[in-house]
Amino acid sequence: MQQLIEVARQLLTDKVVDVVIGYEQGAFGVRPAFISDVASCAQLIFDNRCVHNLVSYLSPRRTHLAHFQRKAIVAKGCDIRAIAALVREGQLKREQIIIIAPRCGGVGRNASLNKPQQLEVNTVAPRCANCTVREPRAASAKDTAEHKEILADYVVGEVQAPPPIAVDRDARINALDAMSIQERWQYWQGELERCIRCHACREVCPTCFCVQCLADKTQPQWIESSPHARGNLMWQFNRMMHQAGRCVDCGECERACPVGIPLSLLVGKMAKVVKERFDYQVSSDPTVPTPIGTYNQEDKQEFIL
C-alpha cells in the first residue's frame, strides 16, 4: 500500500499532523498503529484483516492520545460514519482530522491472521453485506464546505472486487422477533448470563465516548458491576438504549466480546426500531441530526402513559 505510506510521510514531513493512526503487522496479525515519525510510515498496511474501527481512538476519552493535537486516521468508508457521529455530537471538529480512506474489498472477522486470506461467506465481517461505501470519494474544489465534511481528504489504493455476503443478520433478528416475549427474554437472559463484565464492548465502541461511564459509577451505583445475571442485563440494555440512533453498526462490540454474545443482533434491532419510528438511518453526514438529539412534536409517543 505504497500510496498510503506516501500520504502519511507527506503529512508528517509537512507537519500537517502529529500522528497517523493506521494499521501495522503485529506479532499476532494486524493491530492499530500510531505513527509519529516519518521513518516509521513504512510500517503502515491495509488489507482485509484491518477490521478494527480506529475511530474509537478519536474519542475524547482516549486521554493518552490527547498530546497529539493534529491527527490523520486511516478510515474505511464505513468507519467515516463514526467520524461523522463524533462531529455531530460535538466530540470532534472535522477540520481537526485528516481522513485517509482506503478503497476496500471487505474485511474479515479475524484480525489475528498472519497474512490476508480470501474472504468467505462465513469469514467476512457482517457489516460488509451490501456495502455502498467501499469506494470513498475525496473532496474536490467543486464540493461545498458542507459537502466536504462527509468526504475523505485522501483516497488511496486500487479499486477492489466486492466481498462475499455474510449470513443474513436480518433473518436472525426476524427469527428472534417471531419468538414470544417469554422465549425472547429467556434467550437474552441465557446469552447475557455469560457476560464477564470486561467492558470490551464499550472500549472498542467509537460512539461510547463518556469519560466516566454510568456502569463505572459507584456513588450512587446505578448498575451492579460484578458479573451477575441481573447486573449484566441492566448493563447491556442500558448500553443499547444509549446507542439507539447513534450506533454506526461497525460490529466491533460483537467482535471484541470474549464470550461471543451476539451483540450485533441487539444493535441491529435497535437500528430497525429507530428507522421505523423516526425514519432515521445512520449517516455519514454530520449535519443530519439524530433522533436522540432532537425533539419533534410529531414523534410517536404512545408509550408514555
Ligand code: SF4
Ligand atoms: S462495510 Fe464496506 S467499507 Fe466497511 S469494511 Fe466492509 S466493504 Fe469495507
Ligand code: SF4
Ligand atoms: S456496532 Fe457496537 S461498537 Fe459499533 S458503534 Fe454500534 S454499539 Fe458501538
Ligand code: SF4
Ligand atoms: S464484551 Fe461481552 S463479556 Fe465483555 S462486558 Fe461486553 S458483553 Fe460482557
